[in-house]
Amino acid sequence: MAHPQYDDHPFAALVPCQQDSPGRVHGSRRSSPVARASRAAAGIMAIVAAAACTPTSSANNSPAGHIMVKAGEKTCEVSATALNSGRHTFTIENTADRVSEVYIYGAGDQVISEAENVKPAATRDLIVDLPAGKYQVACKPGMVGSGIRTALTVSGPSIAAGPADARLQASVASYRSYVETEAQALVDTTAAFTAAVRAGNIDQAKSLYPAARTHYERIEPIAEAFGDLDPLIDMRADDANATTPFVGFHKLEQDLWESKNISGSGPTADALDANVKKLQSQIPTLEITPITMGNGAKELLDEVAKSKVTGEEERYSHIDLVDFEANVDGSRAAYTSLRPVLAQRDPALVSTLDTRFDTLLGLLSTHFSHTGDAGDIPGSPFVSYTALNPAQIKALSDEVINISEPLGQISGELTAK
């Protein structure tokens, strides 16, 4: 589950255009719990194919075969409402004056796919596999309410399920696309954060820190695959010694929140920029397999259990719940990519994971903060870890433990038989 403050939906079939990715202006701070629940209940009919940036914001120049969606303040125009079953690309243009989002709903308002946080005048592509059936496109200016609905009818033969190998390849391709998107967002949001550090603007840097952390934490196991990079980006003060200086995100976090002095932070900021770019550049060389994805999904929750639910990781800023949600987002992205295969092999496991992800994310959403709340941290959608009471922390920990068992089963299911 992405937070709209940062960007798109991380695990549906969505790859944002570059011009719409970094440092965007925020509209509503969050999607509604209802939207989260229904989104999470959706099946994984949407499969990411590829990223595509639409070259223009004008519907008249729509690429061939694309279905144009003009998401206005009071209208939701869809260029074609009778479609053949199969893969379709929806090009969404926000013609309203505020941030919008577009959902594709199936029967019973099952979320098939969605594009969140589309800025005014921006466009976004949504690639979706649609079996025959009745659907609705919903445009939600301001990202609130049930949206302005336009009906879609899809007809034709059912989409043939490919062989398992092909579906696993699609799973890997889908997750790789997610990783690449997050890596780009990491580079961009880190650049915005470090620019504020270099400019000596403490308040601005603090407010940009959570977004950059989010994109790192979503793909943390990927970074850890490059053994030398993870510590340079994400080490803690305790990891430093006489020969290994304290660098990376948490050094800047310490400078900002504890030392409150960033006059000497420039070199650390420069190095951080270089290291996240290096991480991005190495991702094409990384082998991603269904097993590494399954293990990664589990590792992300292990991270939560070890260093987020304990308040260890973000010890100066206390934005641990931001990292918490980002880890869960990343875990769910890997799981969701594998879900079509898992659903065939172990429907009960999929049902359990769907339910427990919903429960965990639903519980997290109860800790959203509003400006002026006790524990509100500018730039963070969540309250400070220090604002949680022990019972709230235990409840979060319980759900992390609950989901870890079924997550641990994924890799075994993928290798069975």
Next chain:
Amino acid sequence: MTSDTPIRTAPSPSGVDPAEAPPRLSRRSVVGLLGAGALAGAGITTAAVIAHDQSSPAADGVVPFHGTHQAGITTPVQDRLHFAAFDLSPGATRAELVSLLKAWTAAAVSLSQGTDVGPGGAVNGAAQKPPSDTGEAYGLSAARLTITVGFGTTLFQNAQGRDRFGLAASRPAQLADLPVFPGDALVPGRSGGDLCVQACSDDPQVAVHAVRNLARIARGTAVVRYSQLGFGRTSSTSTKQETARNLMGFKDGTSNIKAEDPAAVDRFVWVQPGDGPDWMTGGSYLVSRRIRMLIETWDSTPLAEQERVIGRAKGTGAPLGATTEFDPLALNLTDAAGAPLIDTDAHVRLAHSTSNNGAQILRRGYNFVDGTDSLGRLDAGLFFLAYQRDPRTQFVTINTRLAGKKNDALNEYIQHVGSGLFACPPGVRPGQYLGHTLLG
């Protein structure tokens, strides 16, 4: 003894009458045989052996799980305890509760026999899957492990008055919330619980393994609310057992109910037909109390004062004024000055059945030391466990007599910091699950 007598042993997977089946292998003997290469020679796979492993009784200390009553109540007290209280997850349903109890029952059958939990056990599952058994008891015997399950008051009606599982109408009157006793300093996080599991074994690792695996099975349905390790049984439930000492250095549980006295067990421990709802017939009510001892204060108290407070000689355990441990309490004897030999506020006097309308309880508590507190004092005491037919007339009567500054002299040295009340349903036959009389 009346409890723990197996109705019949579980049928072997092959359908062969267990009595005619070849001798079974415990975890320990499996490991031994594997080491000797005997299994390979016999052409039997390890997995097959483990699946069939139901262990021979006695030799490896197997206490039968199945029976009229749950094991772990009148079973001669084992040396070690791991007790855990669980809360059902916020969204848990009645069907999930039933599934959990079925899964726990199946696991408890395996654990009681000293075998691994789940199809692949600790080491014979798929390489890419987490093992179904956590493995720390691999190679250990059952060590007389018993697993006893109870239903807390909140299972029937939670703190908000909600009947989450449609059980409120089945709540026995005997399961009335305990009153607040004077001097109680109960910590919510160490009290209550929707479910409890008492795992007792002569091997601490076996007891811990049992709770750990049951907690793992519960994930998604129930979470651990608190758990307590105990050692050095503080009671005997059999005349064959020596009376052990608690951390105050005194023999504890001398006048406990013993399994060899079936009339007393039926009168004071097992719920009888007609006592209340039928589902509890053959069950028993468990009161748990985490009783912190103010160890440092006690240690600096003179021997005579310690003995006055307890009412027994520290060495022999004999009541003051008597000569041996099992002599009756000389409650009416006085010294030359006319003072009672057993003081009016001595613990044994106030706790004794003669002071409590004849009420007795079957005590099964353990010592605990959970390290030290923030002041460096031992966080130690007695994890009191008592089984009974009706807490209202047994534990509540006795503790009302004991609790408060004006009653038991011992209160100067102890504090009740945790409390639980659980209905432990009757035992089950093979194929049944714990709690089926309530939820079936």
